[in-house]
Amino acid sequence: MANLRQLAQSLGLSITTVSRALDGYSDVSVATRERVREAAERAGYRPNASARRLRKQRAELVAVTLPSDPGQVGPPHFLDMLSGCAEYLASFGLNLVIAPVPRSESELDICRRFVDGRRVDAMLLVRTKRRDERVEFLQSRGIPFVTNGRTESPTPHPFIDGDGFSGFHAATTRFQGSGHRRIGHIAGPQQYYFAHVRRMGWKVAMDEVGLSSDLCAEGAPTEQGGYLAALELLRQPSRPTALVCATDEMAIGALRALREIDGGSEISIVGHDDLPIGAFTSPALSTMRMTGQNLGANFASLLLRAIDGEPAEELQELHAIEFVDRESHRRPFRGV
Amino acid sequence: MANLRQLAQSLGLSITTVSRALDGYSDVSVATRERVREAAERAGYRPNASARRLRKQRAELVAVTLPSDPGQVGPPHFLDMLSGCAEYLASFGLNLVIAPVPRSESELDICRRFVDGRRVDAMLLVRTKRRDERVEFLQSRGIPFVTNGRTESPTPHPFIDGDGFSGFHAATTRFQGSGHRRIGHIAGPQQYYFAHVRRMGWKVAMDEVGLSSDLCAEGAPTEQGGYLAALELLRQPSRPTALVCATDEMAIGALRALREIDGGSEISIVGHDDLPIGAFTSPALSTMRMTGQNLGANFASLLLRAIDGEPAEELQELHAIEFVDRESHRRPFRGV
DNA sequence: CTTGACTCCCAAAACGTTTTGGAAAATCCT
DNA sequence: AGGATTTTCCAAAACGTTTTGGGAGTCAAG
Numbered sequence: 001m002a003n004l005r006q007l008a009q010s011l012g013l014s015i016t017t018v019s020r021a022l023d024g025y026s027d028v029s030v031a032t033r034e035r036v037r038e039a040a041e042r043a044g045y046r047p048n049a050s051a052r053r054l055r056k057q058r059a060e061l062v063a064v065t066l067p068s069d070p071g072q073v074g075p076p077h078f079l080d081m082l083s084g085c086a087e088y089l090a091s092f093g094l095n096l097v098i099a100p101v102p103r104s105e106s107e108l109d110i111c112r113r114f115v116d117g118r119r120v121d122a123m124l125l126v127r128t129k130r131r132d133e134r135v136e137f138l139q140s141r142g143i144p145f146v147t148n149g150r151t152e153s154p155t156p157h158p159f160i161d162g163d164g165f166s167g168f169h170a171a172t173t174r175f176q177g178s179g180h181r182r183i184g185h186i187a188g189p190q191q192y193y194f195a196h197v198r199r200m201g202w203k204v205a206m207d208e209v210g211l212s213s214d215l216c217a218e219g220a221p222t223e224q225g226g227y228l229a230a231l232e233l234l235r236q237p238s239r240p241t242a243l244v245c246a247t248d249e250m251a252i253g254a255l256r257a258l259r260e261i262d263g264g265s266e267i268s269i270v271g272h273d274d275l276p277i278g279a280f281t282s283p284a285l286s287t288m289r290m291t292g293q294n295l296g297a298n299f300a301s302l303l304l305r306a307i308d309g310e311p312a313e314e315l316q317e318l319h320a321i322e323f324v325d326r327e328s329h330r331r332p333f334r335g336v
Numbered sequence: 337m338a339n340l341r342q343l344a345q346s347l348g349l350s351i352t353t354v355s356r357a358l359d360g361y362s363d364v365s366v367a368t369r370e371r372v373r374e375a376a377e378r379a380g381y382r383p384n385a386s387a388r389r390l391r392k393q394r395a396e397l398v399a400v401t402l403p404s405d406p407g408q409v410g411p412p413h414f415l416d417m418l419s420g421c422a423e424y425l426a427s428f429g430l431n432l433v434i435a436p437v438p439r440s441e442s443e444l445d446i447c448r449r450f451v452d453g454r455r456v457d458a459m460l461l462v463r464t465k466r467r468d469e470r471v472e473f474l475q476s477r478g479i480p481f482v483t484n485g486r487t488e489s490p491t492p493h494p495f496i497d498g499d500g501f502s503g504f505h506a507a508t509t510r511f512q513g514s515g516h517r518r519i520g521h522i523a524g525p526q527q528y529y530f531a532h533v534r535r536m537g538w539k540v541a542m543d544e545v546g547l548s549s550d551l552c553a554e555g556a557p558t559e560q561g562g563y564l565a566a567l568e569l570l571r572q573p574s575r576p577t578a579l580v581c582a583t584d585e586m587a588i589g590a591l592r593a594l595r596e597i598d599g600g601s602e603i604s605i606v607g608h609d610d611l612p613i614g615a616f617t618s619p620a621l622s623t624m625r626m627t628g629q630n631l632g633a634n635f636a637s638l639l640l641r642a643i644d645g646e647p648a649e650e651l652q653e654l655h656a657i658e659f660v661d662r663e664s665h666r667r668p669f670r671g672v
Numbered sequence: 673c674t675t676g677a678c679t680c681c682c683a684a685a686a687c688g689t690t691t692t693g694g695a696a697a698a699t700c701c702t
Numbered sequence: 703a704g705g706a707t708t709t710t711c712c713a714a715a716a717c718g719t720t721t722t723g724g725g726a727g728t729c730a731a732g
Contacts (some may be wrong), residue, residue: 387718
């Protein structure tokens, strides 16, 4: 009993009536509505998704792009986030498809394919760049979307982001309060908004109290990137006594660098993301995390509201960053 | 230029010809084929996915169910796996949708929804049970699917699995070779195939050399579950000198238990999954991992072949388990 | 000149739903 | 009783493809 037609025929009704009965319209009598429902239940009938999508001109699908470069899928519980998002969307009849980006193609290509083939109703974008071509494309096409991270786009768009500036400003100030003067920053690639804004938080905190913001090294947002950047900083004549790292992954790489140099155990360090792994490093990695719970459902909710046409300005969430107090940020050191 | 009709009209051709030209059929002349292709390119035309799916009676979608219980999404690089799978599928025109299972529903409900609504062409199932109702359902419906993990289903089905029996047998034998006699097992829930087969590997290795296989405790496949199970074993009058744990997560919980008891540092331990986190525990966690690379693409390939109707027997892969040599499996202990 | 084969194109049907615009029957009101 | 209103149902159109089953031309062979 795959068909609406077959179902209707077996009930001696028109497909119109059966369709409307199942959708609960009031212009079919309660009696037949119930009769149809039971028959459908018994026959295990479900409307054909493709047909409905075609007719309703909605894909009932949302895509999330997954960059394939390592270290690009940053958030610690990314899979949990996707799962939460998909679950929330599913309760509104939408499914989440994952769209990894092969090395041979750009993220823009992927967006184009999904959008032009009318394969999705909306998109979820992660790891935004300061100037993000995906955002520009989707805006020009008028496709609803939500980003994980802000951009510098002149026209506003929906996003959820952590307040990286404040978080890194506070972390730097905390080090200053412990007597640190030479506080270095292990920065991520500056075209990424999150990396840029975190560096600015550190820099402004240093500038404000008249400390040098020269101790900054940039690297790939990976363990190896953090390792190399840390090494670069530690080779300086007057090396830092504390390191503020753009991500936990980079911080873990920096810890490896510290283990390899003399006096490395006197250098304090803090990361960002609250990776589970950080609880097991030695020293345990002090870090930061975005506040708020069930991020995925949050994204889903914004996506649904964006699809419903709510203006972008009302779909922007900036979450506070909280400090995760472990060991690595308070290692004993010789003050200057 | 969203339409085939509009595109055809602008070219002075029928939609039939345009459609066939774009699909590269030989019954349209090379000249017009090229002309159509260029026009389509210029107009940014892509066929409407829902319409094609309806007409071709294919969803062009594959779903993977994500159990929402903690510790259920076992494989270490699960997201990488999904990403690899989706990428491979995409190159054949299929997209991967993730289908988390809300607590209020069973995995079977989710399968039913996707299958009966003809929303997918195939499904990917993770964490199989020995008797798995999802498998039985999909088999009865004739929907192609591949599982991550075997089952005890009488009719064969496609799967990829690690040879947990051999892996745990070898790990147990390795402990015996180091002089251990009282080797315990921290088991996962036995209705899961992987948990059962790993326990059997340990048990058979013990039985074969006439050692007692009493030292076994079962727990949830989580850190906490491993902690509690380890505590249970360690409270025994003659406690184990080595522990073989069903998963790394449980092993990490067991490590916590060891830290809390006297002489815990003399008890060796080994896990399974090669979680990245294991490299950072103290002691660094010795573990096991399934061999083979790009598991995701592997799954995708099997899915495609299953969709093409290849018999299940040819779509079963059992991969060897390799040992990951770190510290936790060779802690000094007082021999019996 | 006719026939058959071949090339290139197209009209129409089908996929399974939802929605529109009534129509018949029943009920209500005066 | 007769008109107005409400209730309950339905035929047909539309969504945008792909595929079927030809139908004109063109060309070569007989």
